[in-house]
Amino acid sequence: MTEVFRLDHVSKKYKNDGKEFLALKDVSLSIEEGEVFGIIGMSGAGKSTLVRTLNRLEEVTDGTVSFYGQNLTGLNAKEIRKVRRQIAMIFQSFNLLGQRSVVSNVMQPLRIAKVPRAERKEKALEMLKVVGLEDKKHEFPARLSGGQRQRVAIARALASDPKVLLCDEATSALDPKMTGEILDLLKDINTTRKLTIVIITHEMSVVEKICDKVAIIDDGNLAEVGEVKEIFTNPKSEAAKKLVFPTNPFDPSSKDSRLIRLVFDGLAASKPIISELVEKTGKKVNILCANTKSVGGIGYGQMVVELPKDKEDQDLIIDFFKKGGLNIQEVEKA
């Protein structure tokens, strides 16, 4: 696999009124060609800074960022501009030119790359077709919905045939339906055009829906990185657990009882596991919360259950679930 981005021990320090603030602390990671790579974290965790080091909109304080083996830090202004033309970016606030028509917006990166005028227009119209907005070509962005504006931004990003697409909270300003549509479009572009996509988000649902790999950023640190399936079923770091566990509205009914999280994939989900538990062991659990999600195309179910107070019962139930092939994790009490 070819490496698109490689970050080695990247740190970023901001100075504000003499106070220093570490936005990124020794982050190392690698993004490979063709991947949809998610970067997730709470707001203020440093994920926006991290994605901006990839096209050097942010300079790193320490460490190196390379793009296809080329170290970005050493490049002069002209060289970095050339690199940036291969790294497209879309934003939460779309950032379209309000005074230019849709087609003219899409033509911008081609104009920067000095593509001849006739070719620019042809390419722009082709890109609008890809995002399904060819009939809006003469409209102005103000007359489009948020989802349509983001489609225009995607068309603009694709126009210059970039090698990577960076998405900075691209769906955060959209409603759930539009978010779904934009994510489907991005996934489609990833498969049909073999475009590497880096997605910054604070929503686990975005990562679950389209990402292959995910990096979890917590307070400037890289808490965990890996396959989405792996992190979803078995989160190791505190930050990952926080994101993956369904928000549990209930506290355990007494301090002796335990909460556990069961994760099962499509196959195990067809077994009536709780009924079997009751039938075979006679023990009962209290379901606090349950849902199913599609992670990387595979259906996953997860459930938070409260075990009875008795320690022996607890072990018996856990043993039963483990034999049934379920993935089990302790849920820490809030």
Place this chain on the structure above:
Amino acid sequence: MSDYIIEAIKSGIFETLQMTVSASILAYIAGLPLGILLYATSKGRILSNRPVNFILGLAVNICRSLPFLILLVLLIPFTRFVTGSSIGTTASVVPLTVGAIPIVARMVESSLSEVSPGIIEAATAMGASPIYIIIHFILPEATPSLLFGAAYQKDVLWTTVTILIIMVMFIQESGNFIAKKARK
């Protein structure tokens, strides 16, 4: 009204228009680039340069704080150097222009500052150079604000008032002058 007065009003209006229009055009020719420089060199902007911004800002502030009549007197030698005279329609264009340049520059600067930083970030991410970003992203986005500013900016309003007073005085004086002559 006698023909003389009508004639004087006609020529007065024409001369005033000549002065204000040419002064405005010249002020924009100089003030627009100056405003762009003020904007682009200020802190955190794309061509951030503290010394340049400080010097330009200082010059603009000094010129702006001078009352117009004092500026007019101060500029007499310069006016004479440029137009060969210190009185008359052509000569008056010089102080009017000099007085309006800093006002136009600040107005342009404030209009450009309204352009969303996101647009500039997007342009930078596309690999555009700072000059390209100013010409093809910032100026087009600021166009409505620039036009609106030219029509409604307070500074411009006051300049207009000043110019109007001078215009009225000028018409009155030329009227008086012609009246005196006519009386013989």
